[in-house]
Amino acid sequence: MTLQQINYLLTIAECSSMNKAAEKLFIAQPTLTGAVREVEKEIGISVFHRTHRGVTPTVEGEEFLLRIRRVYQQYEEVMESYGDDVKCRRKFAVSMQHYSFAVNAFIRMAKHYDSNQFDLALRETKTIDVINDVSTLKSEIGIIYICETNQRVITKLLKEHELDFTPIIECPASVYLARSHPLAGEKELTVDQLDPYPCLSFEQGGETDIYFAEEIMIEHAYQKTVKATDRATMMNLMEGLNGYTLCSSIYSEKLSGDQFLVIPFKSDEDALSTMTIGYITKKNWELSSMGRQFLDEIEAVLDESRELHGDTVQRRIS
Numbered sequence: 001m002t003l004q005q006i007n008y009l010l011t012i013a014e015c016s017s018m019n020k021a022a023e024k025l026f027i028a029q030p031t032l033t034g035a036v037r038e039v040e041k042e043i044g045i046s047v048f049h050r051t052h053r054g055v056t057p058t059v060e061g062e063e064f065l066l067r068i069r070r071v072y073q074q075y076e077e078v079m080e081s082y083g084d085d086v087k088c089r090r091k092f093a094v095s096m097q098h099y100s101f102a103v104n105a106f107i108r109m110a111k112h113y114d115s116n117q118f119d120l121a122l123r124e125t126k127t128i129d130v131i132n133d134v135s136t137l138k139s140e141i142g143i144i145y146i147c148e149t150n151q152r153v154i155t156k157l158l159k160e161h162e163l164d165f166t167p168i169i170e171c172p173a174s175v176y177l178a179r180s181h182p183l184a185g186e187k188e189l190t191v192d193q194l195d196p197y198p199c200l201s202f203e204q205g206g207e208t209d210i211y212f213a214e215e216i217m218i219e220h221a222y223q224k225t226v227k228a229t230d231r232a233t234m235m236n237l238m239e240g241l242n243g244y245t246l247c248s249s250i251y252s253e254k255l256s257g258d259q260f261l262v263i264p265f266k267s268d269e270d271a272l273s274t275m276t277i278g279y280i281t282k283k284n285w286e287l288s289s290m291g292r293q294f295l296d297e298i299e300a301v302l303d304e305s306r307e308l309h310g311d312t313v314q315r316r317i318s
Contacts, residue, residue, distance in 0.1 A: 001039055001042055001043070003072070003075055004035075005035050005038070005039050006068045006071065006072050007025075007072065008021070008025065008032055008035045008036065009036065009039060009047060009065065009068065010065065010068065010069060010072060011024055011025055012032070012036065012048065012055060013048075013057060013065050013136075013138075014138060016054045016055060016056065017054045017055065018032060018033060018050075018054075018055060036048065043064065045058070045060040045061065045064065046058050046060070046061065047060075047061035047064055047065070048061055062136065065136070065137075066136065066137060069137040070137075073288060076090065076091065076288065077288060077289065090113060090117070090118040090119070090290060091118070091119045091120075092118070092119075092120050092121075092140060092288060092290035092291065092294070093120065093121035093122070093123065093133075093138065093139040093140060094106060094121070094122050094123070094139055094140070094141050094142070094143065094294065095123040095125055095129065095130040095133035095134060095138070095139040095141075095142045095143075096122075096123070096124060096125075096130060096142060096143035096144070097124070097125075097127060097130065097143060097144055097145065097202070097214040098124050098202055098214060098230075098231050098234075099143055099248070099250070099277070100231075100250075101250045101298065101301050101302065101305065102143045102298060103122065103124075104297075104301050105294060105297035105298040105300070105301045106120075106122050106294060106297075108297040108300070108301070109290065109293045109294045109297045112293055113290070121139070123139060124230070124231065126202075126203075126204050126205060126212065127144055127154075127204060127212035127213075127214065128204070128205075128212055130142040130143070130144055130280070131144070131157060131158065131161055131163065131280065132161075134161075134163055134280050134281065134282060135161035135162070135163060135282070137282060140281065140285075140287070140288060140290075140291050141279050141280070141281055141287075141291055141294060141295070142163075142279060142280040142281075143277065143278075143279055143280075144165075144277075144278070144279075144280060145214065145248070145275045145276060145277045145278070146165065146275075146276045146278070147216060147274065147275050147276065148274075149210070149211070149217075149218070149219060150210075150211045150212070150213075153211040154211065154212075158280060162282065162283045163280045163281065163282060163283060164280065164281055164282075164283050164285075165278050165279075165280050166278050166279055166280075166281070167276050167277075167278040168277050168278045168279060168298060168299075168302070169250075169276070169277050169278075169302060170274060170275070170276045170277075171248050171249045171250065171274070171275055171277070172249055172264065172265065172274055172275075173216040173217070173246050173247065173248070173249070173265045173267070173274070173275060174246070174247065174248065174249040174262045174263060174264055174265050175189045175194065175244050175245075175246060175262070175263045175264075175265050176238065176244060176245045176246075176247055176260060176261070176262055177238055177242075177243070177244040177245075177260065177261055177263070178238045178239045178242070178259060178260055178261070179258075179259050179260065179261055180239060180242075180259075181197075181238070181242050181244070181261075182197075182242065183197075183244075183263075184261055184263075186263060187263070187264070188263060188264040188265070188266045189263050189264070189265055189266065190265075190266050190267070191217075191220065191267070194244055195222065195223050196223070196224075197224065197241075197242050197243060197244055198224040198225065198226045198237070198241050198242070198243040198244075199215075199222040199224065199225050199226070199243070199244065199245065199246075200225075200226050200227075200228060200234055200237050200238065200243040200244065200245040201213060201214070201215045201218065201225065201226075201227055201228075201245060202214050202215070202227070202228060202229065202234070203227040203228065203229050214247065215245055215246050215247055216246045216247065216265075216275060217246055217267070226241065226243060235260065238260065239259070246265055247275075248275050248277060249262060249264070250302065250305050279295065279298075
């Protein structure tokens with residue numbers, strides 16, 4: 001099995017389609033199909049299920065892909081240090097809940113590699129998808145939060161998927177709303193003040209919202225609720241419906257604009273309104289240089305946030 005064949009297999013797994021993988025690799029589909037058959041014959045297992053909807057890894061294939069991803073990452077690390085920069089195509093992916101500070105860090109990380117070829121992916125997605133992406137190494141790093149409400153369920157799930165959670169920051173919950181909102185002039189806000197307005201949240205799917213939600217205090221019986229699937233829609237709902245959401249106290253005006261406000265949320269139960277945001281990786285996984293750079297940029301972004309907004313954000317890693 002060659003490194004080229006390994007790259008082919010990993011690209012197929014990423015694209016979930018032979019056609020799309022062939023296009024991305026700039027090769028003919030018969031060439032790609034032939035390479036897969038050669039590898040499967042060599043290792044004695046079927047790596048992929050093939051259907052009219054695309055391809056998915058078999059049970060044995062999942063384990064095999066996990067192993068060869070580790071091999072290919074080591075190859076990329078060597079090439080970054082000793083190879084020809086023009087020929088070395090760096091790959092890196094992050095999956096995360098919807099955090100503008102992490103998007104900012106990703107952008108800053110990518111700028112370090114402007115002069116090189118790279119293949120980057122940033123996936124803002126559902127919590128369970130973040131966990132699955134990192135578990136299968138579709139993404140090297142995932143960004144999620146843990147609180148008192150979801151800690152038992154999330155910790156159990158991470159253990160089942162052989163993932164480590166490393167805290168980055170611990171911060172109080174805040175209210176996100178538009179500057180045009182009737183409560184925009186308040187110095188802090190309570191549940192009673194917010195109840196007349198729609199509570200916005202990112203859709204997670206099914207009855208698991210309470211454990212996989214990105215927002216704090218999701219178990220509260222809100223009078224009005226609206227779910228969204230992306231950040232842009234969430235912002236539009238804030239302005240159009242006078243909606244709000246309860247999330248971390250970290251806000252990036254550079255990316256989200258200055259038409260929104262972050263106001264401290266006052267709760268009688270402080271433990272239930274505190275968020276620990278961190279990153280997940282595969283257990284015993286050695287981060288790539290891009291992964292390390294991304295985490296360094298997160299620290300830098302959070303340092304700048306503290307300077308601008310005070311000590312509402314408490315650092316958890318050095």
